[in-house]
Amino acid sequence: MESCSYCDRTAMHRDRETAALLCPVHARLEVTGPRGEAPRPPVTIRPAADGDRSRIVAMAEAFWDETEIDCFGRTYVVRELPAYVACDVSMIVGVACYALEGDAANLVMLNVLPRWQGRGVATGLIESVIGQARADGATRLIVATTNDDLPSLGLYQRMGFVITGVLPGQVLEHHGFVIAGFDGIHIRDEIQLELKL
Numbered sequence: 001m002e003s004c005s006y007c008d009r010t011a012m013h014r015d016r017e018t019a020a021l022l023c024p025v026h027a028r029l030e031v032t033g034p035r036g037e038a039p040r041p042p043v044t045i046r047p048a049a050d051g052d053r054s055r056i057v058a059m060a061e062a063f064w065d066e067t068e069i070d071c072f073g074r075t076y077v078v079r080e081l082p083a084y085v086a087c088d089v090s091m092i093v094g095v096a097c098y099a100l101e102g103d104a105a106n107l108v109m110l111n112v113l114p115r116w117q118g119r120g121v122a123t124g125l126i127e128s129v130i131g132q133a134r135a136d137g138a139t140r141l142i143v144a145t146t147n148d149d150l151p152s153l154g155l156y157q158r159m160g161f162v163i164t165g166v167l168p169g170q171v172l173e174h175h176g177f178v179i180a181g182f183d184g185i186h187i188r189d190e191i192q193l194e195l196k197l
Contacts, residue, residue, distance in 0.1 A: 081109075094113065
């Protein structure tokens with residue numbers, strides 16, 4: 001993982017105007033991906049293989065500083081979940097982990113490396129999970145994000161997800177301390193969304 005252009009924190013976003021790699025604290029709303037770059041070959045998306053597990057775990061640690069993700073009142077171990085990966089040639093640049101829960105598929109983790117953001121990678125990963133969820137008989141796809149993650153909230157809603165719940169203080173309670181997130185917003189609340197399949 002690369003460092004923020006302004007500090008030593010891990011970069012999680014890319015500024016579309018300056019192409020600067022940014023940590024959540026230095027990110028701003030205009031982070032949506034690069035503009036004006038020469039087209040690059042598309043990434044390929046495929047189901048994760050056993051050999052991909054260490055890279056998926058490393059991405060979870062880099063983005064979330066943990067490999068067990070809490071959402072919807074459950075704890076999920078990233079290494080054990082089915083997943084799709086996005087690859088640029090042979091390098092994994094994005095991942096979507098999910099779990100089947102009755103009639104729902106839960107999109108537990110979605111991460112795309114900053115240099116590949118704004119290229120449709122997240123959308124492609126979500127669409128892959130949607131296709132698999134439908135094939136497995138799920139009637140809805142659920143996802144939880146945090147109150148600070150405005151880019152994710154925008155992406156999910158553009159794809160048709162609707163907010164179904166807000167759990168005030170849930171993330172703060174889980175971590176036990178305040179974490180500065182996107183644009184310095186304190187991460188406190190779990191925001192739950194759903195897409196009917």
